Structures are given as structure tokens and as C-alpha cells.
């Protein structure tokens with residue numbers, strides 16, 4: 001589960017990612033011009049996407065983190081979302097944008113959206129790099145998304161295999 005010697009199949013290059021992330025940052029800047037934007041980054045998977053995205057946001061923004069886990073080391077969701085590290089800011093009255101790397105079954109994003117709504121924000125929306133709609137188990141559509149992908153387990157740009165590969169600058173799977 002640590003490293004694989006199979007050939008990498010690049011599905012989305014770092015250049016394609018950079019272009020889409022920049023466009024998305026611009027759109028979010030327009031949409032949140034007169035709002036109180038709070039970006040909530042879900043660790044660990046979204047750390048790279050968040051870091052790149054917020055550098056394309058040119059309106060005032062607070063940035064915070066929450067760590068959730070539901071996959072462990074496997075490729076299948078346990079169906080249970082664990083809050084590994086809770087949000088530490090008071091987000092009451094803020095327009096919270098929850099940023100994650102992927103919506104797959106949708107269980108994580110749905111759970112976190114409900115949890116954040118209970119803290120009385122002005123609004124809550126979701127923003128992901130990847131959407132994998134074929135695997136959905138709960139009803140959810142991302143408010144902002146860079147790429148829709150088919151039902152393949154993908155790795156890189158924050159997404160892990162075991163504890164590894166989050167540092168790869170592109171999205172790939174193995175052939």
C-alpha cells in the first residue's frame with residue numbers, strides 16, 4: 001500500500017488543473033464580492049487545492065481547517081465521517097465555502113455541510129476539484145467544481161493512496 005511500480009496514467013495534468021483553478025478563483029471572487037467569505041478547507045485531501053485556489057481569490061477571505069476521515073487506507077468509504085480535528089473559529093454570520101478535493105459518495109460533504117449549518121453561518125456552499133457523480137450514495141451537487149470524472153479511484157494533487165502520493169502535481173491512476 002506504500003508505493004506502486006505500475007505505470008502512472010495521467011488523467012488531468014498540472015497545467016489543466018492550474019488553468020481551471022485560476023478560473024474558479026476568479027468566479028468565486030465575483031460571487032463573494034460583497035460577502036463575508038470564510039474558506040473551510042477539509043484536511044487532509046484539500047490542502048493543495050485550497051492553497052492554489054485561495055491565491056486566485058482577490059476578495060477578503062478568512063481561511064480555516066477541519067480534518068475529517070472516512071476512507072482510512074482503503075478505496076471504499078466506511079460510510080462514517082469522523083471529525084479528526086474540529087474547526088476552531090466562530091463562523092456565525094460568515095459565508096462559508098467548504099473546499100474539498102473530491103465529492104465521491106457525497107457522504108463527507110453532506111455531513112460537513114449539515115454540521116457547519118448548525119453553527120449559524122450566513123450561507124454554506126461546497127467547492128471541489130473533482131466530482132465523481134456515478135458513485136453517489138447521498139443527494140448532493142457541488143456548487144463549484146473544476147472537473148467531473150468517471151468512476152475511477154484517482155490519486156495525486158492532495159488525494160492519497162495509503163499514506164502516499166498526495167504530493168504528485170497531477171491527477172492519475174495506475175494502468
Ligand SMILES: O=P(O)(O)OC[C@H]1O[C@H](OP(=O)(O)OP(=O)(O)O)[C@H](O)[C@@H]1O
Pocket residue numbers: 042043044045046068069070071072077100101102103104105106107108109159160
Ligand atoms: O464523497 P466521499 O465518498 O465521502 O469521499 C470524499 C472524501 O474522501 C476523502 O477523504 P478521506 O476520508 O480519505 O480523508 P483525507 O482527506 O485525509 O484523505 C476526500 O478527501 C474527501 O474528503
Ligand SMILES: Nc1nc2[nH]cnc2c(=O)[nH]1
Pocket residue numbers: 071102104105152153154155156159160161
Ligand atoms: N485518493 C482518493 N480518495 C478518494 N476518496 C473518495 N474518492 C477518492 C478517490 O477517487 N481517490
